[in-house]
Amino acid sequence: MAAQMPTDEKIRRADVVFWNEGARVRLSSQIQVFYNTWLAPEAKALQARSMIFNLNELRQLPLNELIAMASAAELRNAVGLPRAELIYELMRFHLGAGAQVQAAGVLEFLPDGSVSLRDAARSFRPCKDDPLLPHDPVRNHGLRPGQAVTAKLRLPRQSRENGRLVVDALLSIEGKPAEQYTAPKDFDRLTPLIPRERLILENNVNKAASMRVLDLITPLGLGQRALIVAPPRGGKTVLLKTIASSLRANYPDLDLLILLLDERPEEVTDFEETVDAPVYASTFDEPSKRHAQLSDLVLERARRLVEQGRNVVIMLDSLTRLARGYNANQIGGRTMSGGLGSNALEKPRKFFGAARNVEEGGSLTIIATCLVDTESRMDEIIFEEFKGTGNMEIRLDRELAERRIYPAISIPQSGTRNDDRLYHPDELVRVLQLRRQLASVPGWEGLEMLQRNIAATQNNAELLLRGLR
Template sequence: MLTSSQLQQMTVAQLRKYAKDQGIVIPAGMLKAHMIDKILASTGQPIVVSSLPSTPPVSAAPSPVPVRRATIIADDDDLPVMTANKPMSGITEKKRPSVSAPKPVAPPPKGNKPAFDLSGARAWHNPQQFSNQPAPSETPRAGQSATVSSARPTVNRFGPQPEPPKEEPIPAYRQHVYRSISRKSPALNESREARREYSVPALESISADDIYHGEGVLETLPDGYGFLRTKLFMPSENDIYVSAAQIRRFRLRQGDLVGGKANLRKSMDKYSALLYITSVNGQEADEHRQRRSFDDLTALDTSKRLRLSSREHTDPLLRSIDLYAPVGFGQRMLIKAQTKKETYDAIAKIAEAISARQDDINATLFMPEALPERITQIRNASDIHVVYTTFDRGREQTQRLGELVMERAKRVAEDGKDVVLLISDYAAWTSVQKGYGPSYDRPNVRLLSQRARRILGAARTFKEGGSVTVIAAVALEAVEESPFFLKDAMAVANSCATIESGLVKIPESFTFTKDKLLTEDELNLANKLEKFLEKQNESERQTIFNDILTKTNTNRELANRIDSWLDLLRG
């Protein structure tokens, strides 16, 4: 039989083995002291009350009872809460009983409901916010260092978190250069220099053989991006793609003449891409941002004249137009003739006169659904810029081309320049609009006519400078089925020249601001000729008018001799 002191020196495993040899049943989970007491009681030896090892004497004041802390994870704010379970004052700890009886085991709960346990419940009644504060001093255990870390790591429901990384300064090559700044800000010039500086490395990364200078008229699409049309405003495989970001950044509009560096089209690419923009409408890209809007310009009456006849161009048709339907900058003019041949001849003569006489005018001839031989004829007769679609093209393509030509004229006028837009066949242009309605009936006529006359509505002269002049030719034989389009065009036109036998038909020709455009001698000449021709037979008027004009080269010479000639004709 072992004594109590010998049992104290044995481990728990040795005690269990010894109890098994002696036939003593030791339940699981029993403490060592209780195991010793049960062995002594079973062997008939006296039980020592203080069987637990005595604590060493403390010379100083007794050490405080260690404070137990409970960490509780809260789902509300994901912050851990640590609280302390402090012993209640006034209650002394009971002594350990001499003989430990086995604790009754609670019956298992019914179903899946967990058993209710009050352990740690006190921590919920008195929560304290966790902070990285040093923990209260604890008495170090035997064999453990007395040094305790004063700081606790940051803990949340997912465990200790690493410290946030230190913010490092962004290198210069990664900084955002195109920051949004005010136009009046002094940093604008710095931003421009930065854009030029940071554009060069992007190009250096590409081979010089893969870059070329491209230029074309911008056509924007509904998705925001666009293309530079490089071939007569028409789509082609040589067009250059322009991204929506470039259009927004440089505030580009449809019809702008944009130039810049583009990469060569590869075998797998459908179009070339614009790398960066160098010019817009002949100006620096950055300087062109502050420009006027076409709709914000102030429109005025026509007061500046556009002369068609001269000593080099002495055609009677041009001289008759200068007398009875003078053209001014910003005019909306219709030229009516009975057949298409007469309208083509009239437009060809006007185009030749404008291209040869007016060097400071941007003139464009738009020929919708034209005959190929007519296109060749007009291009050989004058140096005017011709934009055309043949009759075998679709209506949608003709519509897009007309809109682009109109927008291009507006962009040039916004820069303070004069633009003359000639339309060879206004009836063909109006017929294109029929494809945009469900049927050509009366309710849709006004809507289609509105679309057609938008190109006439672009004509105006501005107080700030610049003008758009539109001269459209109409063949009466082509509008017999749809006369409403002609009436609608006449309602917005401020000048009209009706051609018959190669000359202007005086009673049916007019210009609203005729008195402002003609000189005093020209007004007297026009009035005298009109009064004289009114007295002649209607069938002979045009013949007599043609004979009078062909006897002189200019209207000024005719004004000097008109009195003597009229006297001879009357006598």
């Protein structure tokens, strides 16, 4: 400024004034004003650009921590917002400030043509903070429903993005860098084979007698399509849980997926606490549309894993409730006996029929429960439709359950197709001898005899060598 200008005029025109005389504390405060006005915004912007947020980790934070973050960001009405909306607003704020936000999830292709990134930790439940994937990367990489991706996000730029967070760039696809990913052969073009590699359920972790019974009566193979036919309170949930624990103990590399539909919330929690595997659940208080959406996405995820040569096991409870969900979700069409729609079983058949051993490598095993003796005509029709489609059937008996004989497996009515391909030839001879002995014993006494012999031996090999006594 001109030296001749009066001091008052200099102060009026200047953005910041530094006095070279007077108290030191006044000079410090003037410097702080200068920093806050000119330097601090640039420093904050630089700091924001260096910050990286993970959307999945943010979703796991307690609500009070999210509210504290919102308060620090000076977001209005943060306390009253629903959890998903609060996370969405936080991400919008940090993206607007220049921070990087990353998210991992599974792709869901919606009927309107859009593609969303769903979080597996929330059982793929649709939420407002789910990012949107543009069509260009889908076409460029040949992406399919159920694909697992990691992406960098951005704010919406177009009205068709409906104000949602949008994928700006794909970082990885199925664990590989996006630029190195090549789409594998489609699941429907893979060659299905009869199961040949056995999954042994007997183990030293839970030491369950029921698993030894299944190994002897209904051997399980990779690619099996297994049906557990059960009356109410027949012990199907406990049996399913024990099979899952045994598979995890014996085959830690197996991709085990638990799918619970129309289930009680406490049963879901019990599965999550006792089985070391991802549990995808839709409880009975959720709409049938949600059951269908979850089952579709879990199946697509399993198909994508098989395409990569992985061995996948889906444990479904239950096939009956899955069919009910699709039936309630069906629009139009004829209604048949029992209130079942003419096309209601089309997708459940596709789900159960997806189980197969694959010649190119990999397999999809499905172990599903099916309800009988429920006094529901619809449930009986559903069972009749699926009765001949599986290649393994475990029949639980109401009489055995009432006698408190567990596992309540009906030995004469249970079995596996082509089980000779799963046993060693020497083992098969002794297994057939054991089954003939059990067939000669009437009713529930056969299972009791088998359980006594199981309790008296360390393992099935010892039992087969010594025979029933």
